[in-house]
């Protein structure tokens with residue numbers, strides 16, 4: 192039967208997690224859980240999941256789970272992750288964005304340091320077949336030495352900016368960064384649960400001299416005509432001898448100086464990417480050294496870039512690393528732009 196897996200939170204995004212099991216043969220969904228009974232039952236029926244719950248503790252006690260896929264909103268990350276860690280769940284896949292501010296960032300850092308649970312953040316984009324192909328090309332020296340990364344998304348930072356930031360780290364080879372200069376404007380709380388600037392940009396200096404340009408929200412490059420706002424994620428990687436460029440619709444890469452191009456269907460790539468991420472989680476359960484690239488520690492490093500953007504904007508300064516953000520940094524930013532926001536789950 193393989194790994195016993197369950198979905199926690201049966202809202203809009205959870206279907207993408209469940210659909211991936213059509214491509215997975217090392218585990219199966221044995222249960223799902225949502226506070227709202229109607230959501231839990233209809234989700235269980237839609238994906239033929241044998242048991243459903245409305246209480247997490249009850250599910251954990253009954254099911255002896257290997258993996259929980261936490262598909263809940265970012266305003267309630269820490270408490271649920273701590274509950275799963277205390278229950279000694281071996282691995283948890285947790286949706287992006289990993290945090291909303293600096294106080295939850297700090298709690299998650301502490302949890303990451305003390306927990307035996309293997310937390311994988313759900314940047315399934317990192318595992319799309321096309322992205323894996325381009326990453327392999329870059330990592331094997333196909334474009335020479337990486338010098339500049341340019342990533343953008345039309346939805347705000349906490350909606351999709353974090354996905355392309357994660358890709359930037361992957362294409363940069365996860366090297367450390369030394370400074371961030373950010374500029375954020377406006378406020379958008381996306382469904383009340385994803386507090387974010389309306390637009391944000393960051394110049395990132397990596398320690399080896401590589402430059403990163405990250406932009407989200409208004410004013411980003413439009414990647415295809417007549418497409419909704421969420422269909423404009425992209426990342427370009429420029430090296431000493433060539434480049435790669437991934438968008439949600441197309442790809443480009445130079446091979447021995449020749450430009451190759453093609454197209455792909457995002458939805459197909461995404462289901463395979465979700466299956467690949469789930470399999471990477473199984474690999475990590477089996478082998479402590481097979482750490483999933485989108486692990487919690489790495490995702491928190493990436494989140495620090497977003498916090499540096501807030502700090503840079505509010506305090507009008509470049510942020511040098513190491514950087515220890517003040518706990519109330521999100522509130523400082525919200526005050527700075529003159530907005531009001533209350534965490535619905537506080």
Ligand SMILES: NC(=O)c1ccc[n+]([C@@H]2O[C@H](COP(=O)([O-])OP(=O)(O)OC[C@H]3O[C@@H](n4cnc5c(N)ncnc54)[C@H](O)[C@@H]3O)[C@@H](O)[C@H]2O)c1
Nearest residue numbers: 200201202203204205224225226262263264265286287288
């Ligand atoms: N990776 C991606 O491509 C992608 C795409 C879309 C959304 N997301 C992310 O997925 C997350 C979820 O988004 P969504 O649109 O599905 O949200 P949603 O609000 O539709 O669903 C969340 C569900 O979690 C349930 N829930 C909350 N607390 C719970 C608890 N303690 N126990 C059981 N159930 C609980 C809610 O009742 C709700 O049904 C967000 O962080 C979002 O950013 C990721």
